[in-house]
Amino acid sequence: MAQNRVIMLADFDYFFAQCEELRNPTIKDKPIVVGVYSGRTEDSGAVSTSNYIARKFGVKSGLPLFMAKRKLEGTDAVFFHVDHVYYDQISNRIMQIFRGYATSLEQVSVDEAYLDVTEQVEGSFEKAKDYAQKIKADVKIQVGISFSIGVGPNKLVAKIACDSQKPDGLTIIKPEEAVAFLAPLPVDWLLGVGKKTTVRMEQMGIKTIGDLAKYDCQRLIEVFGKVLGIYFHNAANAIDNEPVQEQGEAESIGRVGTLKQDTRDLAFILQKTDELLADVFREVSEKGLSFRQVAIYVVMTDLSSKSRMTTLEQPAKDIDTIKRNVRSLFEKFLAESPLEIRRVGVKVSRFSKEEPRQKQLTSFLK
Ligand code: DCP
Ligand code: CA
Ligand code: CA
16 A cells, blocks of 8 residues: 655755855844846846845845845845855755655755655654654754755645745644645645736636635646646645656766876776775765766876766666776876876766656646
């Protein structure tokens, strides 16, 4: 018998601004604005995000920066330029921690991920509460970032549960509560219900998710087409069977390292690449990926760099394939180039999942 699932959605609080807070703890009590500066004039650009103190002044994502400045005039607000490299680092560290807590993890953006924790909590929503608190505490200690968690019987309910209580929220919706939980919410809380659809639904007398749930499914299909009509009907009734699955987000996985001394000695080089490729292999297998390309990267003593690549006949997922190809790429490379080598790298790419991924319904909605 299919067990009911326990799915979590974690969404980091005021993420870019919280990252800035993390590296400048003294600004914690001030309004913080992170902006994308277009560079045309000093203040041209838009707010990427702001902390909750700045939000009280009406400063939100998308607001032009000059207006944010105006709204925050007379306060001790601090402004930052977006630093994606740093935010990605923080995000990756947290995702890595999440992986240890879930059977599968699906990262949906830099600050959001679904975790399937059914096995870990033995299908129990009571246990899920403690479990969610444990994950929050762990990330808080290890990384220092807070986030909100929604727990539900599927991704759809988990997401809306999470959105319903922020920041630092923990909202648990049991399977038997899901329909009633969604019913009073406006339809545009559902993924795929944008401005146009909201207007169209309002004309049909549908304002809340509850209205939509009761609406004749056949009629929805006539208006929105089969795929969307059925999706709206199911979503409003808290039905969503989409699995939590890792997206093939990375184009390649690689590591680079510096040799202890400049050299042309193959054995010495392979000692280093063995270390690097063990790391690469660990990440590839954690993500359940197969690869079709293996590449090396070489920086010479004169700091010029080169790369060489092999395409495999078949997708592979074992460490020996990486090792063998790295070795033969280096043998060839050393035969071609007279220079001493200073840094080396190993990279795999052209990923596929082990099993063909089923097309997700939500991909129709984007
Ligand atoms: N972001 C952006 N531009 C937007 C919306 C968001 O650059 N229009 C970036 C900055 C956010 C990050 O994406 O920090 C995550 O977006 P969220 O919508 O989750 O917003 P926050 O994490 O900032 O706030 P919340 O606490 O409401 O989740
Ligand atoms: Ca967020
Ligand atoms: Ca988010």
